[in-house]
Amino acid sequence: MQIYLPIAEVSVNAYLLFGIGGIVGVLSGLFGVGGGFLITPLLFFIGIPPSVAVATGANQVVASSISGVLTHLKRKTVDLRMGTVLLGGGLIGSALGIWVFNLLSRLGQIDLIVQLTYVVLLGFIGLLMLQEGIRAVNRARKKGPVAHIKRHQHNWIHKLPFKMKFRTSGLYISVIPPLVSGMFVGVLAAITGVGGGFIMIPVMIYLLGMPTKVVIGTSLFQIIFVSGFTTYMHAVTNKSVDLMLALLLIVGGVLGAQIGARLGTRLKAEQMRILLALMVLIVCGKLALDLLLQPAELYSLSPVGRF
């Protein structure tokens, strides 16, 4: 069934969009990532103009994140207090990031800087997570099911002031580390244009020491607001949100998120971390290949004044 999209001004297969929304939704519910990294290139691949793909993708992420977060809320695996602190830091970070972005574009070659940063960062995080996950699995095998990672290590982080209780995560730490991490991810998200779930989740697990189960719900919680804000800005300034496209993606996305969130309960925390690490590495590999291999078509078209 072909559907004509009023803003993108192309005609596409409705079932295909439904499927893309579904796949991204499953990943979102399972791992707590927004899925912007996947949906934008997929939409671009089926002929949707990039600016419309980015803006409309953000709208779909809002829907699947809400769908996923509601399931996690029922299960009490969302740390609302931590989510709010991270979000606060994130908003300050995006404002800062936009400033950095403008600075870099004046220097030229912003695309390249963004892609290189992303490849290095994702590769680093992915490898660390994979190594840690495999070690955890091996440990669990040797010592039996009771083994778990030591989370409550006392180090310099615990000496910082402004301590706060994060009951759902079982943490009593200073607000400074989550606020600063939120800011850091916010800066990266604003520069790279991807929501940053990929960076946020490892930060929450390893830097803040949150339990893996709580991390996913909490990440989804703050993604709702970040991508909601992105959708709004795109719709108002670029007028590039396509409601018809969004609707088809959303139907697939919200169902996928439910399936993903339920699949998540069947996985052990360390299995989940290994899967996430593999996904991070796949994305990293794809970006690296784009940079290293000679593209089949050297030329590309875009409307004047937009990327």
Added chain:
Amino acid sequence: MRRLALLAALLLAPPATAQEEVVSGLSNDSVSITANFDGSDILIYGAVKREQPIPATGLDVIITVEGPSEPVTVRRKSREAGIWVNTASVEIDRAPSFYAVETTGPLDKILYQTEDLRHSISPRQMIRSVGAPNYISDSAAFTDALIRLREKDGLYAIHEGAVTLKAETLFSTQIDLPANLIEGAYRTRIFLMRDRSVIASDETVIDVRKVGLERWLYDLAREQATIYAILALVLASFAGWAASAVFRLIRS
């Protein structure tokens, strides 16, 4: 005054060269884009009107259909320090969003290059590019790339031999307008060719317009951006909540 006199002279004087004229028609002079729009076929037909016997030289017909023009940026990647990045770009000032040329025979056999320049018939002539930066010496390669990419998407096409001509008088062709059309006035031109030169031409317009839901959404997004943005977010929130509620119902 002088200009007016010249205009009057032009209008009143009998056409000295046009011994043949084109009379043409369209099966549809408007296309409505609805939600399930899947492209459209338009029949363009016509006849040659003449007072004298048919000249000995062969007659050919060229028909062009042209979508609204807009500026476009063509970027090129090259290898810098081992990685592929966009290093050069050329802004094309005007390029039609859609362009189809239908003819009775091979374009280079029925059309002189000078005539092509004068009447802008082949796709290359439709593309206006003046501002290539100094450091780019091969700006023609960018125009070629634009044509190649649009041809791949089915937006530019040359169909040689697609126009059927009967008894040197009646002609017709069918234009396939693809599903990914943009809105606007599609200029349709018909050229009568003899001796590789244009001897008569005619022009009409096909009006392509979004209707119904497509029209409403498009206008809302442009004119009431804030309401549209809020609508998008409300819709996303509602769908997210509904899916979670439905799944809970199924489980319990």
